[in-house]
Amino acid sequence: MAEVTSTSAAYLALVRSRVSAQASYRTSFAIELASQVLLIVVEFAEVYVVFHQVRSLGGFDFAEVALLYGLSVSAFGLADLAVGHVDRLPFYLRTGSFDAFMLRPLSALGQLVTSDFALRRLGRVLTGVVVLVIAVVAAHVTMTPAHLLLLVTTPIAGAVIFGSVFIATATIGFHVTEGMEFANAFTYGGSYLSSFPFTVFGRVIRRLFTFLVPVAFVAYLPALAILDRRDPLGLPTWLSWCGLPVSLIAVAAAIALWRNGLRHYVGAGS
């Protein structure tokens, strides 16, 4: 008799089915992929235009800001690819599809995360990585093993941080019906902020997006170490290395918020 399949095999089957469902629409897939790339190019052109007027932004030159941008876009792209569609939760709740998740012997969050897997979002990741590589060369980053380690782990930690923000904000859907505008302020807003040197922001925004929604760890803080710079605002240097631990704390917080939201949904009070 065949072995009973495992939980991970169940999730793998779910993701694979999503991919094959999309593969049947090749043309629309190609168009959406291209539009994603175009979007990033336009977004990046905005940074270029700014630097046409000024030589530095918050004490960072064009190549250095491009590095921040590359780190931020790669991280956000990975998170969006993996869990970006969790913002569909309010729709699933409204149509009752969420109840179908509850009737299956798998975690509801696991099913939500694997309910879609839009390969077209690879466009953003690829563009981000290209920008990152060019920026590393243009900013004359010295290639020490430590810098290399940071360059590889930072987009991953950043993706985990953004993924946590996605999940945390989606849980608003458990509590209020129309809360996604508010949620987008954190996800897309956080992504936008993370690609700027934090020196350009006021104190409240800086604190909020360093310690509460930790997007400073996505690009700005690690980039300081990669560029061998001290934080002009005086944050300790070791914070640059805290991306991974911070991302784990973010995941734990996101899961706690999810559990709280689910408890509210089943009516256990909150």
Next chain:
Amino acid sequence: MSKTVPVAEGVIDVQELRREFVVRRNAGRLRRTRDVVAAVDGVTFRVTAGECVGYIGANGAGKSTTIKMLTGILVPTGGTVRVCGLEPVRERTSLARRIGVVFGQRSQLWWDLPLRESFRLLGAIHRLPDSRWQPRLAECVELLEMGPVLDTPVRQLSLGQRMRGEVSAALLHSPELLVLDEPTIGLDLLSKERLRAFLVRERAERGTTILLTTHDLPDIERLCDRILVVDAGRVAFDGTLPGLVSRVGAQRVLVVELTEPGPALTGVPGTTVTAVEADGLRQHLSFRAEETTAAAVIAAVSARVELRDLMVREPDIEDVVRRLYLG
């Protein structure tokens, strides 16, 4: 994990089950009132292995709320609920492997995949080896005649085809308990009948326990040996269908159309004339199922007058339930 249910415990065991909701309402321009409404208000019942129970009541009587509490989607405000010996919300995933649920208006299938793929995915989700779910599916496909639509994407299926798919999906992991919420709603007569015949067989062959909600009296006649009527969150009746019908005195109605106007057809044994329309061209004769049969009434009527058309109207559930409260 043992699949047997302890003798002392029913498949469903519900004690003084209660679920309250907070309803906020605008009262006046600025004030908002906060009312606590009990959708389920002290329901107690037990379903033993192999039973088929119809759970009926008007819309808003608390049926869906009860089903949500049985399946682990909603936590009770008070009382206890155990299904297959498990506590539904706390042991949701264990329970999901032992029960099958069909919500008539919510799909368990993947709309953008062929039906066949949905079954394969559900097999993986329930962590079943192919050797366990494939023969089961083959059986469902044959009995429900789904062969021709297996490769059709779910979004292109008719309601009847999709519902057969939903029921097969719920049975793929051979659950001990099958919960059906309005399984025949919107189906044509043939589809309804095919589904009923399948469920009758499922029960006979495997002893699957079934709980179903429906507004369709023939569903209950064909499938259920016991019915629970809920009203305003409480169990108003627990017994057999004939028991319910005789308790409320629900009547079947024979509507006859005559070839020419005539006097009221009084005096047919076991019937009363309840309406005479168009100078007697159309007449309604009510009778109780336990006193006479439709065939006997038709024979008696056609011996007296010439019939152009006729139809038998069954008491519907809403009517039976309404009478339960009047009586």
